[in-house]
Amino acid sequence: MELLFDLFLDALIDSLKMLPFLFGAYLLMEWLEHSSGERMEKALAGARRLGPVTGALLGCVPQCGFSVAAANLYAGRVITLGTLAAVFLSTSDEAVPLLLGAPDKAGVLLPLLAFKVALGALAGIAIDWARRGRPVPREGIHDLCEHCGCEEGGILSSALRHTVGIFLFVLGVNLLLGLGVSLLGEERLATLLLSKSLLQPLAAALLGLIPNCAASVLLTRLYLAGTVSFGSLAAGLSAASGVGLMVLFRANPRPKENLFITALVWAIGAGAGVLLQLIMG
Numbered sequence: 001m002e003l004l005f006d007l008f009l010d011a012l013i014d015s016l017k018m019l020p021f022l023f024g025a026y027l028l029m030e031w032l033e034h035s036s037g038e039r040m041e042k043a044l045a046g047a048r049r050l051g052p053v054t055g056a057l058l059g060c061v062p063q064c065g066f067s068v069a070a071a072n073l074y075a076g077r078v079i080t081l082g083t084l085a086a087v088f089l090s091t092s093d094e095a096v097p098l099l100l101g102a103p104d105k106a107g108v109l110l111p112l113l114a115f116k117v118a119l120g121a122l123a124g125i126a127i128d129w130a131r132r133g134r135p136v137p138r139e140g141i142h143d144l145c146e147h148c149g150c151e152e153g154g155i156l157s158s159a160l161r162h163t164v165g166i167f168l169f170v171l172g173v174n175l176l177l178g179l180g181v182s183l184l185g186e187e188r189l190a191t192l193l194l195s196k197s198l199l200q201p202l203a204a205a206l207l208g209l210i211p212n213c214a215a216s217v218l219l220t221r222l223y224l225a226g227t228v229s230f231g232s233l234a235a236g237l238s239a240a241s242g243v244g245l246m247v248l249f250r251a252n253p254r255p256k257e258n259l260f261i262t263a264l265v266w267a268i269g270a271g272a273g274v275l276l277q278l279i280m281g
Helices: 002-017 019-045 048-059 066-075 081-090 095-100 106-131 155-184 186-192 200-208 213-224 230-239 244-251 255-280
Strands: none
Touching: 002 019, 002 155, 019 155, 048 066, 048 081, 048 106, 066 081, 066 244, 081 106, 081 230, 081 244, 081 255, 095 106, 095 213, 106 230, 106 255, 155 213, 200 213, 200 230, 200 255, 213 230, 230 255, 244 255
């Protein structure tokens, strides 16, 4: 019991340190989503050949509903597969406030976002070039915000709700990580996560496919703890599209195509992560 109390106290202190940063980041994110979300969605739908570039740039803006919007737009054949992949690969969610909440690691945020935007844009252009097909627009696009829940209440209420939710989740992750390190030891835990192996980005990208903020939170916390490399973090976060994949399976009535898109996003994220790890040594 004493060990559990100490672990809980350490996890609580670590989590409380980032609380003001989390709230500030989510307040900014909510303002962006409420003030310019609709304009960004229209820009994405009207981008045509520049869709992957536009999608990659807009996808890196940290807001919970944009990958959902892209999934619905693709299901309605308003955007191309390349644009959808660009949004998924560049989507930035919980990793942004978590890295901002760790001042000693905040310097990696801009390189990480730049990497994801470049990867999304280049991969999206390559996919559309390989397909050489244009989507046929149709009516009846799904409500772009129904899965996000951000329309309920004002900006402050939404930011508080997100902050409390992610704070509790981060607290749980910190507690589990502390327990894991105590029971397994840092060396054994690093071995289980393929530390210092070129295969680690592959495992991280697979973890990133979990259709929830849990993947981004866990990957970021493992990176902050020094358990996974920057290449693995980039691979996992590139494959992580929040609930975008889950919404794609719901909105797009083509299961085989959805499975192909999932495998494609994983392969691109994992491959890029391995390459980045090779370059960085």
